Amino acid sequence: MSLMTQSPNQPGFFITFEGIDGAGKSTHIEAFATTLAKQYPHKEVVLTREPGGTALGEKLRDLLLHHPMHLETEALLMFAARREHLATVIEPALSAGKIVISDRFTDASFAYQGGGRGLDLAKLYELEVWVQMRLKNDGVGQRYLLQPDLTFLFDLPSETAEARRSAVREPDKFEQLNTSFFENVRQEYLRRAKDDPARFRLIDASQTKEQIWNLLQETSITI
Numbered sequence: 467m468s469l470m471t472q473s474p475n476q477p478g479f480f481i482t483f484e485g486i487d488g489a490g491k492s493t494h495i496e497a498f499a500t501t502l503a504k505q506y507p508h509k510e511v512v513l514t515r516e517p518g519g520t521a522l523g524e525k526l527r528d529l530l531l532h533h534p535m536h537l538e539t540e541a542l543l544m545f546a547a548r549r550e551h552l553a554t555v556i557e558p559a560l561s562a563g564k565i566v567i568s569d570r571f572t573d574a575s576f577a578y579q580g581g582g583r584g585l586d587l588a589k590l591y592e593l594e595v596w597v598q599m600r601l602k603n604d605g606v607g608q609r610y611l612l613q614p615d616l617t618f619l620f621d622l623p624s625e626t627a628e629a630r631r632s633a634v635r636e637p638d639k640f641e642q643l644n645t646s647f648f649e650n651v652r653q654e655y656l657r658r659a660k661d662d663p664a665r666f667r668l669i670d671a672s673q674t675k676e677q678i679w680n681l682l683q684e685t686s687i688t689i
């Protein structure tokens with residue numbers, strides 16, 4: 467892998483893993499972090515997740531994954547957890563030149579609360595601007611939206627993902643939703659990936675674990 471330089475996240479690098487529940491992100495994320503740490507021994511790797519990643523975020527995660535609530539409350543709590551995560555984990559790490567790898571970020575809010583639950587995407591864009599808009603350190607006050615530099619999207623039909631999940635664990639609040647919910651989540655992920663091909667790497671998650679691992683390792687990352 468080689469490293470890229472043009473991101474406002476410099477001197478750090480921000481990578482996210484996304485996909486519907488059961489697509490296989492968690493199977494590879496730790497090994498991926500370990501491999502990157504070996505490849506870039508001068509850069510610390512921070513592995514984190516959403517919702518969660520902070521003490522407060524983990525409490526919100528418990529509420530979000532196990533308690534019913536209004537759709538807009540759900541979206542607001544996802545972004546509240548994200549605000550804390552950015553302030554206390556992600557941005558300090560990026561400023562210190564670290565590589566941050568997060569199991570989910572804002573694409574998940576668009577996919578789940580927008581695509582899956584049907585929340586107006588315009589409201590999600592407003593929350594994204596509120597939580598992620600930053601001033602560039604360029605002396606002219608230019609603004610930018612803090613985004614991952616690279617996003618791996620694990621794409622899998624919802625029936626296959628459900629079969630994988632139900633074989634290994636009890637479903638949480640989201641995982642109890644039906645395959646048409648997950649198909650809508652999937653389609654919103656795919657729409658976002660199509661809109662931003664420079665950031666997304668689409669992974670056909672129906673391949674074997676070994677094939678996917680090879681793809682992850684072969685991805686040319688320019689940090």
Ligand SMILES: Nc1ncnc2c1ncn2[C@@H]1O[C@H](COP(=O)(O)OP(=O)(O)OP(=O)(O)O)[C@@H](O)[C@H]1O
Binds near residue numbers: 490493630674
């Ligand atoms: N390529 C694969 N082929 C077959 N099974 C797989 C593959 N990848 C992962 N699995 C299995 O599918 C199940 C779900 O995988 P995993 O927990 O990694 O999904 P996930 O995308 O992280 O889900 P969630 O987002 O809900 O945590 C696990 O039992 C895992 O071993």
Ligand SMILES: Cc1cn([C@H]2C[C@H](O)[C@@H](COP(=O)(O)O)O2)c(=O)[nH]c1=O
Binds near residue numbers: 487515531569574576
């Ligand atoms: C960040 C984020 C997450 N979600 C959903 C997606 C998953 O169902 C759970 C997290 O569980 P995982 O096993 O850690 O993947 O939360 C969401 O709906 N919206 C979000 O912004």
